[in-house]
Amino acid sequence: MTTGTPPPPAGPDTRVAVKDVFGIDSPLTVPAYREPTAHVPEVDTAYRFQPDVTLALLAGFARNRRVLVQGLHGTGKSSHVEQVAARLNWPCVRVNLDGHLSRLDLIGRDAVVLRDGQQVTEFQEGIVPWALQRPMALILDEYDAGRPDVMFVLQRMLESDGKLTLLDRNRVLAPHPAFRLFATANTVGLGNLNGLYHGAQRLNHAQIDRWHVVAALDHLPAEEEAAIVRSRVPSLADEDGRTLVAAMVAVAGLTRQGFRAGDLSTLMSPRTVITWAENTEIFGDPAPAFRLSFLNKCDEAERPLVAEYFQRCFDRELPESCAPAAT
Structure with missing residues (x-):
């Protein structure tokens, strides 16, 4: 889309109660749209x-604050922003800031196009100016994976007036x-401190300081995580399935405790637990499904400890339980 195309002028046309829409005990109301458009994410009822x-x-959304959401992988950072936008019918677009993304990708570039049978050079907007001129929530995903020189393109946007200069x-x-404007990150610009997030960059603190709100997203309580897994795998919704899923979530909790204590170099995210449940449905047994979903991803020296977590929660031995632990 070219810079000459005027953006739609429409803004929020209604307000919704936080208590009614999100189930949070709050008297607040927030602006929203009555009808969804093509860029509004789909509502995930299980979220x-x-x-x-x-x-x-x-x-x-309500006060135009720049919000950065930080947390471990699999905690649902990007999904959280999208699901809030979905319930507000607020158009939303995500951009993954991988190491190959350039300034031209974000801002735009001259491109040769065919117009009236003639080749002409025309400026093609990047995703940032396109979203900036519209009623749009822009999510900068994996914010700490972007190259530092590219990140400075966004510096002016993070100031109070939020303007963008097209040089x-x-x-x-x-x-x-x-x-x-929203962003998600694993490390809040501190880099790959524990070796878990290869490719994460150390970001300029002056830029991190420009975010109005930094929210920390942790894993859900065990009961809520289990409810999400059961909703994703309906075959585990019966009583036996509830017991099985509770044990799966318990194993995941032990891996997270082990990671925090420094005993493990990886952990089970909620996404991995869902994958484990889906694979259990395929293979009919949680033990081989656990091996294929998570155990084979672990360092070989750590597998006996992970197998012990499984044994504690399922009262079943895995072959890895008998392997000698690393000294």
């Missing part, structure tokens, strides 16, 4: 909101009143 993070995100076009773009 469980964490109240503190949800309120931080709602502050971003190639000698233009300064003002954001649409309903434009919102």
Whole structure:
């Protein structure tokens, strides 16, 4: 889309009660849209909101706060933003800031296009100016994986007026009143400290300081995580399935405790637990499904400890339990 195309002027046209929509005990109301458009994410009825993070995100939507969500992988950082947007019918788009993303990808570039049978050079907007001029929530996914030189493109957008300078076009773009900016990160710009997030960059603290709100997203309580797994795998919704899923979530909890204590170099995310449940449905046995879903991802020296976690929760031995532990 070219810079000459005017953005739609529409903004939020209604307000919704936080208590009614998100189930959070709060008297707040937030702006929203009556009808969804093509860029509104689909509602995930199984999603469980964490109240503190949800309120931080709602502050971003309601008061135009720049919100950075930090947490371990698999905790649902990007999904949390998307599901808040889905329930507000707020258009939303995600951009993964991988190491190959360039300034031209974000801002735009000159491209040769065919117009009236003639080849002409025309400036093609990148995703950032396109979203900036629209009632759109832009999510910068894996914010700490972006190259530092590319991240400075966003520096001006993080200031109070949120304007963006297009040096190639000698233009300064003002954001649409309903434009919102969010980001997700594993390390809050501290780099790959524990070796878990290869490719994470150390970011300039002056840029991190420009985010108005930094929310920390942790794993859900065991009961809520189990409810999500059962909703994803309906065949485990009966009484036996509930017992099985509870044991799976318990194993995941032990791996997280082991990771925090330094005994393990990896952990089970909620996404891995869901995969384990799905594979159990395929193979008919949680033991081989556990091996294929998580155990084979672990360091060989750590597998006996992980197998011990499984034995504690399922009262079953795995072959790895008998392997000699690393000294």
